[in-house]
């Protein structure tokens with residue numbers, strides 16, 4: 193814990209506000225720091241320390257604009273006792289002095305903050321201990337990226353000279369913060385990509401295991417069985433027995449052939465490449481080999497091939513679930529494009545289930561659907577209630593409206609330019 197600052201006497205600034213040469217020294221130190229330190233928080237903590245030291249104030253906070261949430265977030269602080277709250281103190285843009293400064297892009301000199309209507313008390317920043325403050329905006333090439341606040345415990349008259357000196361720090365800091373935010377975003381993206389690659393490999397392995405299980409449990413078993421029946425036919429004592437055995441071989445081989453066809457369609461339906469998504473969905477529905485009534489309402493859309501492949505896999509897994517778990521008599525699949533993007537819905541009239549308990553299970557079918565939707569930048573909704581059927585809804589927004597959409601996501605009616 194650092195020494196409590198002397199609250200009786202105001203300290204003399206190490207650098208006087210108008211001492212341009214000394215402030216230039218601070219700016220140089222910040223430039224050196226920006227080259228050495230790529231961690232934005234660590235960098236802003238050092239800048240806050242430098243500013244605090246130079247101004248002999250009692251606290252320095254750097255708030256950074258977060259556009260997604262429309263908030264300013266405390267990203268650098270000095271003295272060190274505020275370090276634990278860095279990253280967690282947030283103010284809506286427009287609220288509090290930092291929010292006001294970030295919104296308007298102009299500085300604020302506040303001698304008595306308790307009489308300033310813009311001031312908002314933040315317990316984590318121990319507002320009760322400070323009286324005066326100066327706040328300057330960090331204005332970068334693309335707008336305001338934050339606010340630099342300097343607080344004094346005792347009433348202090350920060351003047352225009354203080355503000356000018358701090359503004360030159362803020363101007364320099366703005367570009368650094370902008371780069372730092374972009375760098376952090378890049379790191380985040382990279383981590384996401386790594387997670388995605390790991391998940392893709394996991395999904396591939398799961399697919400392979402499923403295919404191996406299909407071949408082992410279905411095709412192989414039938415072939416082995418057919419072989420025994422063939423042997424029995426060869427050594428049959430009479431033609432009636434031999435014919436009965438050969439009929440069994442016939443049935444087993446035709447079942448094995450059906451299973452092999454289903455497995456091939458499951459692996460990669462050639463029809464997806466040749467005729468597109470609607471034909472592939474129609475073909476996979478027809479190959480289910482059940483009494484399930486299937487209503488298809490599929491619009492012909494031109495989608496990127498990776499989008500088609502993912503939507504196809506989603507339908508395939510959803511249909512397998514209906515067959516395996518739903519005891520349904522009907523399933524409806526619809527694919528449509530509108531102003532809100534592409535919508536895929538798979539709905540059955542089966543027994544339904546509790547999605548929360550399924551989520552806790554270690555199966556990967558539904559989580560695979562969720563993952564595929566997420567990778568496409570689509571939303572995934574699962575509505576199911578015991579006894580009330582199940583509906584899966586995937587909505588793929590038009591290009592540019594999802595975080596990871598690609599330009600070729602935009603659906604166009606088939607045949608349009």
Ligand SMILES: Nc1ncnc2c1ncn2[C@@H]1O[C@H](COP(=O)(O)OP(=O)(O)O)[C@@H](O)[C@H]1O
Nearest residue numbers: 513514517518544545550555556557558559582
């Ligand atoms: N259409 C459905 N109708 C009824 N239950 C379903 C349906 N889809 C999924 N479930 C339930 O959710 C569980 C998880 O599904 P899933 O993740 O695909 O794993 P798996 O199919 O391997 O069991 C299933 O075990 C089943 O209980």
Ligand SMILES: [Mg+2]
Nearest residue numbers: 512513557558
């Ligand atoms: Mg499943």
